[in-house]
Amino acid sequence: MNKRQFLEKLQKNLSGLPKEEIDDVISDFEEYFEIGSERNRSEEDILKAFGDPKLLAQQIKAESFIKKAEQNISSHAIIKAVFTTIGLSFFNLIVILPVFLLIVAILGFLFLCAVSIGAMGLSGTIISLFYPLYEQYLAFTVNSVALVFASIGTCSLGILFFVGDIYLAKFLYRKFLKYLRFNARLVRVRRFEDEI
């Protein structure tokens, strides 16, 4: 492998990142080669010291996706970040995927609870508002005012629950990204040991 092949391989494996970012990475490595040759280091020597361009590209990509997911909260961004970081090693699959799925499951359950409570309150409110219409068909009587207030209360509880879930989701999102970044670094440690 020569310098041109190294840079081509690096560029190829960076696909998926914005063009400016790829250009930036390539110019970083070009700068390194240039200064190396100014100081009379051979191309082979630098290439050997750099290691596998594919691995370098993967690390840079994982970091970039984590950064993007941090900048704006989006399910698309975090899924990309998760899968790129998992792609770094089998070890990451074991430590990241279960945590990710657990968080998704817990949040899914809590949002479902909030929506159910809210829906219960809402339907209760509607039913109690129409109470005078079907009162005559019931075998028992209900304090309709109390029913209205109880239903509205339940509905508000559902909304409150939902807002709480949103805050929790944001909190877990940020924590999880920190965890991802930590693991993207750990892999580097492990792979580095392999390189030696």
Place this chain on the structure above:
Amino acid sequence: MNAQFKKGVLELCVLALLIYKDRYGYDLVNEISKNVEISEGTIYPLLRRLKNVGYVTTYLQESCGGAPRKYYRLTQEGKKVTESLKRDWFGFVKKVNSLLGGEVFNE
């Protein structure tokens, strides 16, 4: 020295070197590899990460004769983190040293 251990220290070395002056990637690797053997390619993923978490910023500066070089500079937050990491490191080394010293005395 254990490679995994060295790798963890690499980040601290990079930050510590930037306290005294702004440097470019090659310069950082050059300084560090005088004392510690490192895998040179990983300096760039590491520097990108430090930039993303806001510990360093970059700027381009002309070099004498050559193409412009990308310099890395510590931010205020980066300086604070570096100082705290250095304190942690010295505290850790002191404890390990006293432990190692104690072991010798017991023999």
